[in-house]
Amino acid sequence: IDMTTTSPTLAQRIYQEGAARRLRVLDAPVTGGDSGARAGTLSILVGGDQADFDACLPIFQAMGTNITYFGPAGCGQHAKMANQIMIAGALSGVCEALAYAKAEGLDGNTLLGAVSTGAAGSKQLDFQGKKILAGDFAPGFFMKHFVKDMRLAEEEAENAGLDLNVLQQALSNCQSLIDRGCGDLGTQALIKFYEK
Template sequence: MKKIGFIGIGVMGSAMALNLMKKGFEVSVYTRTKSKADKLISQGAQWCGSVGECARNKDAVITIVGYPKDVEEVYFGENGIIENAKEGSYIIDMTTTSPKLSERIFEAAAAKGLKALDAPVSGGDIGAEKGTLAIMVGGRKEDFDACADIFGAMGTNIRYEGKAGSGQHVKMANQIAIAGTVCGVAEAVSYAKVMGVDVNIMLDTISSGAAGSWQMSNNGPKMASGDYAPGFFIKHFIKDMKIADEEALSKGLSLTVLEDVCAKFKELESKGMGDLGTQAIIEYYKK
């Protein structure tokens, strides 16, 4: 497979598409705001004027957009991916979205002779730039295997999780774990500050022990310095947490830590902070 259509050129998508190009894939791109794709176009990506155009005559089509409603918009309808992708091509949604929507896409794609995979990612903007994303894939195992080179261009921890929707369920578990961790790091930073401890020394000290985590190593220093540039938007994290909570509640499972963290982030969003990075949760604890 050589020809890739890539839809969604945001914080993550731009770096992911560039890594595909570096590995020799011929990448065509579409995003609602063309200027976001200027860097990729200048480096050889082909611009497409619509979703349908980007999907046509490609070996694989990759999407990473914002919300479930955006996923639905690009996959369904007359100008959507399912109606325009060539028979036998692979359609790979790397958005974090509803597992039920991933199952629906899988079934609609199969009816058209297409091979659908749900493949959400973790690793933030840093992982996207370095090509070290964790990629969690649901769908048919043979389709996952066929796309190994595509996934390998963007990530290093690439796992087949099971049937359609399974990639999304694993990503929900990832977001549930992050929710508690990012707030735990924010509370540790807040505690050190009010106690007059040097926050950066504190982070260096405890990050190599049992308290260590990606959130502590990467977002802890940003919290300490007030760097809220988004590697992952608060508004998108809220979306993910809401999906996870809805899925859990549908099975009678109550996730009280997740719900508490989501409420904290919603409070920040209500104050106009939805476009900041998740490390801005430290603002919740400021006196």
């Protein structure tokens, strides 16, 4: 069971190599961050053979609460790529909104309280918004790992003939922060891209 986040193409190759050696292989990347890992509430995104998923379900249930089978080898990784694309857009939106609010003299905490229960609400707003306003850049997920994942998603999107502009911009912004030495900070450090 490969629970790292890696290329769906690599996951398919590992599956094929495993099958040639009479091994059963699942790709099962996770979401939920360090807090989900500690609490045993991870979301686990699984690709491979259904029978192998069924056999390993008790293992997954010991680590997570939202366990989903997506299909053949590589599909767990494709689901993780989609997850990271969603985070890239949502986190970018949170950072841009908070930069705008600050520039216009709004209180960030008041803004979070006002919009978090409406259509703008999201997990990124809830978790990262508070950290950003507190100047807390401790990693729940490292910026350098997020960039690695976004690069994988960009490669897979290009292979599928897609042009994902929001992903590309978020990747560029985060890479510029890594170039400035922010790779070991949490993803919420994306706000630093907007600071003047």
